Amino acid sequence: MNDSEARSRIRTQGTGEPAAGAPVVYEAFAKLNLGLWILGKRRDGYHEILTVYQSIDLSDELVFEDAPDGVIEVGSDRPDVPSGPANLAFQAAALLRDECDGRAGGVRVRIRKRIPSGAGLGGGSSDAAATLVALNERWALGLEAAVLERLGARIGSDVPFFVRGGTQAGRGRGEILEPLRALENAAFLLVLPDLQISTPWAFARAKIGLTRSGSAFSMVKLGIQDGDLRRLGAALGNDLEAAVAAEYPVIEEIHSFLESRGCAGVAMTGSGSGVFGVLGSLDQARAVRAEMSGKGWTAFLVRPSATGNRRLERAAGARGGPA
């Protein structure tokens, strides 16, 4: 943990005495979009989308410790991750505190960042969702998951997904969810160029209505329902990919590489820059990764995760490596 990290104190009440409570650690899992189709632009500036979210076992760790009542502090071990109000975990804590005024305490959140940013993996949103879940418990607020999801939607379109996690279809701006059967028999080779993409930038460049969105979305869902990776893979697509690849040809280069190595399907996740291949096992994914050496890309071997976040039982001070 970098102790020089900037911290932000937004409000102090009471005597400054922290409440009792041992630090706890949560894992916040990343996601892939198993397809993302844009139906149109909405009056509120967002885009109407169809997508399938899949939690994966690549995670950040968040340590929650007590702080004086009303105080929220957020810091991370990476200088490029914002501290304070610009961090979505901060926004989640502040929203919960303001919604439950009088019942919320204070909190210090330390984020051990493992999920790359600007890669379409939803790391910031997952941190926000884990914060909602953790503080609901820590502050004994007793809010239902549906309430946490509604609050999450005010922070980001995919935050409700991260509250639930697992395998979920998403509609609307991505916040209307439908649980799908857990995808158990897949492994993914996730490949990242040295490139961070801004989500609004990617959406602003997308060409709308060019793809067979509805039928591809249904095929992906059927593939998941039947555990049929070939069917799932053949239907994969991402309407943001062409726009991002037009500016950054490396996206197309990674896509072609993965396709040529026998992946059941290949697509960019979210607004990029991550591109993943669907494979039947981690061994197959490892074999494809071995052929990538010298290309300068970063690769992660990942598996589906059944949850979006979870509390770790070990002591908060213990150090853990990336997933």
Ligand code: C5P
């Ligand atoms: O909801 P979130 O804050 O994550 O969205 C970030 C940006 O991505 C939005 O401001 C918008 O520009 C774009 N976006 C969109 N349509 C969506 C989701 C995100 O246009 N369904």
